[in-house]
Each structure stands twice: as structure tokens, then as C-alpha cells.
Amino acid sequence: MNLPRYEEHEDEFLKAMANRFGFSGKTWDVFIARFREKNTNSTDKEVAFSLEEDLIYGTKEGAVPATIMRDRLKVICNKLEAEGCDYQGKTKGKWKIAKHWLREELYPQWLKQRRLITLSREQLWQQLWEQANPTDKIQPVLFPKSLPTLEMGEAEMSQEESLSFPLNSKIRLEVNLESAGYLLLLEKGTSGKIYCLCPSGFAPEPQHSGGLFILPQHNTRHKSFKLTGSPGEEEIVAVIAKDVPGLDWLPKPGEKLLQLREEHLMGLLDYLSDYRDCQVLRTAYGVTV
Template identity: 45%
Template sequence: MAGTGRSIAASATGIQQARQALTRQKFTQKSLALELGMAVSTIHNFFHRTPIYRTNFEEICTFLGLNWQDIATSIDQLWEQLQTMGTVTEKMGLVLVEEQTLGWGWTTSSIYEKSVRIGSYIRVEVNFENSGYLLLLQRDTSGNIWCFCPSCFAPQPHLNTGKTCLPQEGSEITCFPIEGTPGQEEILAVITQIMPSLDWLPQASDEPLQLKEIHLRELLDYMNQHGQYEVLYTEYMITE
């Protein structure tokens, strides 16, 4: 069972199902709180989509005959929550790598690409105003979310001020090939002063991790608890 320190909130559609179940079972929020032995404020927060402890969330859903995973916020909604905590930036983006500069010796353009073709090669550049630990997430055109820093492509997550690029120098590859299907991709950078204490963070030798709902919930929970972070966001198009 998940620890009580992890918080979770319901989605808009999920809370509609919960309200219907509450009415169907002829409970009010107050009587439900009494039945479950919970504070009325906990039940109120649940029905107003405010995060509550996961154990309480699961208990409420189980009592109402609902699958808590169907009621919880989806991964797309969690991603949108992360976006709202940051700002769109021009200090981060894709650098197109020409065939003759696929090695480490290369110079960067001052303008980041907003559209790249499948088959191109790119690097991701972030321009830091303050030093810190970088958590770099990408959502691809299929909606999958990946953690690229830290990973084998970014074994050094603590970065100084100025420009830094992924893959980092010394990685097994010098740039990323653009693959997959056309559509919009997004990059989100979370910068913190201390290394986030998240058990799932990839190690320096690990491949990028595909993130699930639980990973984003734990990240949001960590950010809400610690408060000292910067979130940068950018997007670009993949074309044929």
C-alpha cells in the first residue's frame, strides 16, 4: 500500500462518478465522513478535487464502489498541472545538428527550432540563469512522457549557469535522431537547488525512463512540499 505521505486528486470526470455514487448510496459528504471516520475537510477536499492522502483517496473510492485509478487525475492532466507551474521559455529548445557536425565539435545557433523533420538529428539546449539540478522531461507525439535527465544521456544532472546540451559530452551518442510520427512534442525542465528525493529517478547509466501517472504524482507532490523550483516549458513540431 502506498504511504500516507503521497497525495492524489480526482479528475473532473472522476469526481462526477464519485458524486453519482454518493447520491446513489444516499450519503452526504458529512455522513460519509462519519461512516469512514475521516475529517469532514478530507471528504470536502476529495469532492472539490484538492489533493488528499492516497490511502484516504483509495478508501473513499472503495467505499463508493469505484476503482480509484479510474477516478484519479490522468497522466495528461498531471502533465498539464506541471505546465501551469512554469512558464513558456525561449531559453530552451532544439538545436539542429548538420551531418558534418555529428561529433562533439560544434557551435550552436541562437535560434531554437520550432519544427524539425523526421530523420533529422538534434540536441536539446537549456540556458541556465542559476545553477541547479535538472529534471528534463519530454512528451512525444504519441503522448508518452520520458525522463531524459538524469539518464545515460545526461549523467550529470547538476548544472552550472549558462548553456548546457543533451546528450551531454561523453554520452554514448552525440545527438538524438528524430523518429516516430508527425505531431507536437513538448519539453519540460524542472530545476531545483537540491537533488529531488524521488526513488524512480534514473541513474547515470540508465536508459530514459517512461513515466507513468504515479511518477508525475510523486513529482508534483515533491514540488508542492518543497516549493523551491523553476519550471520551463517549450514545444515544437515533428514533420515528415
């Protein structure tokens, strides 16, 4: 992954991390100064000297900046360890290990959150997939009767388990919902294309009262999905919200099946980061020859 130059975003990144870890006052000052690239080769005493006025402010006469620096740096390193930085048993030079961790692990994450890295549709879907919890509450089931269907072409689905269906099978999707709310159901086919199955012409009524939710819904002209296209894996993600999600791209009744683009997925990921009470589930199954 090609990352923007660290130096271009260093100040904003370090301040964001200081806020994230709850640093303030002298701890904030030491964190920002010690972890700057320009101070990499400076000793703690040299950094303390540059911060002398801030470090001794409000302290008793005779306070030693280097001592304050050492104490604050210990607090910082302990906090970063609690947040996931592994010092591998080392007791010296912890700040150097922490600096590498911040830059190599947290900086790319921060860039993604800030949308400073352009992610592909596949990468955005993968983020959504990783946020979702595996479930058996979403089940594709064979539809035994030969009734009129809408062929989905390249829009197929997959499974982390051994469940699979032959091409040209007719299926329904059964979603077992624990409580009332709003169902957003997305699927990614073997072609890499991503579709919104609910709401859609298959499921024009995404509001539900809990219990079994079957797609296609009974009030549509479609009785099942027909699996066409190529063999492979299909992935399904369900977002279950208490209310209608604040997404301006949600399809309206009568609109054609929506194929999601990068901006749709970015909007959904932003929504989920703000509304953490949403339930996000995933399942997958195979399509065979």
C-alpha cells in the first residue's frame, strides 16, 4: 500500500493519537516532542531541554526537566503497552519501539479513517466483512418449486462453511431476526460486484418486526433467486439497525437492483462507526458447477 508521506501528516497524526490515549498537560507535550521524526536522534535530556519552560511550569523551584520528562515518558509507554504495543520484554528504549508501532500500525489505520488513502471497492468490502460477525441466522435454502424468478446474472453468494448449491439452483434467503428494526442486506458475487438485496425489488419492505425474514418477500413478483453466472464463493453481509440508516443511497421501492460503488461502502462504514448499536452479521456459501 502506498501511504502518503508521514512527515506531511505527522503533526495532525500525533495530536490525534494524544487525544485518543487521553494525554494532556506535560504528558501531551512530552508525547508530541519525543515522537517527532526530527527528534529521533535526540536524547531524552535534549528533548527535555527544548521543553524546559513547559515542563517546569507550575512545579516547585528546583524541579529538573529531565526527571519530569522521564516520568512522563514512562506513563506514555505504559499507556501504549496497554493499547497494544508489544515491547517484547525490553526495559530500555521503549519509546523507540512505541514510535515504530505508532508509525507502522496506527498511522495506516488513521489514514484509512481519515480517508487519506484511496481504497478499492474490494478493500472497503473487506473492512465491512471483518467488522461483521459470522452467523447461522442467514441461511440460503433451496426453493423446490419451478416458479417465475429474476435471474441475478453475476450477483451470486458464498460461505465460510461447506454449504453450496449448483449453478441454476433456485434459492431463497432466510434471515432470523431477534428484534424489530431495519434490515440492510448486501451480497458480493464471484465477479466482485456488490448488490443491495434489501431494500430492493426483492425486498421493498426492509422494516421488520423480528422473527423470520424471507427474501424475496411475498409481496413481490419474484419467488426465488436463480444462481447464474460462474462457480465460486458468495458473501452476504446484513446490517440490522433500530431505525432507517441515514444513508442517502438506500434504494426506494420500484428502483432497479443497486450495484454498490466505493462511495456507497464508505458511507456505510462511516455510519457504522457512528452507530455502534447496529448488528452486523455475515455468511457465505458456494456456487458449484
